Amino acid sequence: MQNNTKKWLFLLILSLIWGSSFILIKKSLLGLTPYQLGALRTIITGMILFAVGFSSIKHIARREWKWVVISGFLGSFVPAFLFAIAETEIDSAIASILNSLVPLNAILLGFAIFKIGFSKRQFLGVVIGFIGTSILILRGADLNPDQNYLYAGFVIISTIMYALNVNIIKTYLQNVKPLSIATGNYVAIMIPAIVILVITDFFTESTYTHPDFNMSLVYVAILSLFGTALAKVLFNTLIQISTPVFASSVTYLMPIVALFWGVLDGESFGVLQVLASVIILLGVYLANKRKA
Template sequence: MKDSNLKWVYLFTLALLWGSSFILIKKGLVGLSPLQLGAFRTVLAAIFLLIIGFNKIKFVKKKHWLWIIISGFIGSFFPTFLFAYAETEIDSAIAAILNSTVPLIAFVLGIFIFNTVFNKKQFIGVSIGLLGSVGLILSGANLNPDQNYWFAILPIIASTMYAFNANILKTYLEDLPALGIATASFLILLFPALGVLAFTGFFDTQFLAQEEVQTSLLYISVLAILGTALAKIIFNRLIQLSNAVFSTSVTYLIPVIALGWGIVDGEKFELIQLLAGFVILIGVYLANKKKKKKSLSN
């Protein structure tokens, strides 16, 4: 298959994998606590990445390790737990839509911390996106009064971490192979994740023998291997075949997949929430429009 066609296959595959992550988290929480879910997901992804990418760690130099550690914790470790805790109170589709604020937050951080130049249209885009996020949270709280929508803050915190991580990768780790970064990061994360599992009593044989737990472990195994490890590899390959603009357009597709899974699973979702999610995506588009033009001219 030609690269021009293959990149579309990768894009929609990536959207399917990442968009399905939120419903898998929801299913995993049936038998696991948020701490157990996040730690088991991290351990399994680390093992998988070490098997396929261990030889890439040799490219990581002494100067890189501090940023590798920081990137691992704010780009993978902490967000994994934050999303798991969030979905104990809010629907998976809502968490996915809030996750789409990553480009908006990255843009804001770029302005205030990394001195990024912006134009009026980008500022309008950020403002629209933030209004959409507030509207989504408020409408969700009205529709689901039994859910604690303060937990909607957790995906936004995770998205902020993702945004910081994107800047770290671009500024300090751009000269490393993407698989090497992921493998080295998860090598570091493997040990605290194992500690969390031990702390929560995960390795108790009676706990693991429960049918609910085994079913949840199956869901999280799929999430760890496909939605975490394999998705990282596909994303890296997608960037090689296309460009950063085309690759990050997966942001627009993830909430659509997650929303579909949420509806199938019986989650309450009304038109006002759909409109709020659409407003967020408009904001993301406008805030990144300058970036698009720059990339297309290169």
């Protein structure tokens, strides 16, 4: 399969997986605290990656480990907690919409820090996508006036971290196998996650006896297997066969999937949000359209 076809296929698959992750986070929080969720998600994902890819970390050169560790904290560890905290106050669909800031941050940080250029068409596409995202945010605020949008700041911080991560992988880890990067990430962040899980009183009777505890574990397991372990490998591959801007544009498609799950779960959704989703798709098309 040619890279051009493969990158669009990966983009679609990741959109479906990550777009569904937000509702899984919301459901997991019914029986877990945000810190327990973030720690468990990291630990379960690490165990999965160690089982299938531990031998692959030998392909990581000593000089590359610094960037693998930084990538692990920026692209996996910290955002796992920040998104969980954010979704205690804002809808899962709104969190996904805010996540669409990643491509804009990827362009700006890529240019400012990593000296990665971008075309006028790419910038125009990102701006149009951002306009669509803004409409979704404003409409969401109108439909959900009781939500604390200060917690949206946790998602925005995560988007900056994600943007830094995609540029780090493209700049410093381009020749490292995607599975090696993903597994190496969790070598670095596994122990901190275990420490956090222990200090959150996870191993106490009050946690186990919560009526939603068992189902929350099921949701976290699904989230870890598909939304983190599999998606990390696919995303790292996508970065290497495309560009940071193209890879991060997955965040423009995710809200459409997340809004679908949100509606099924009773979250508010209107006609204006459909229009905003169309604007987002137009932005993705322009940002990734090849020159004639």
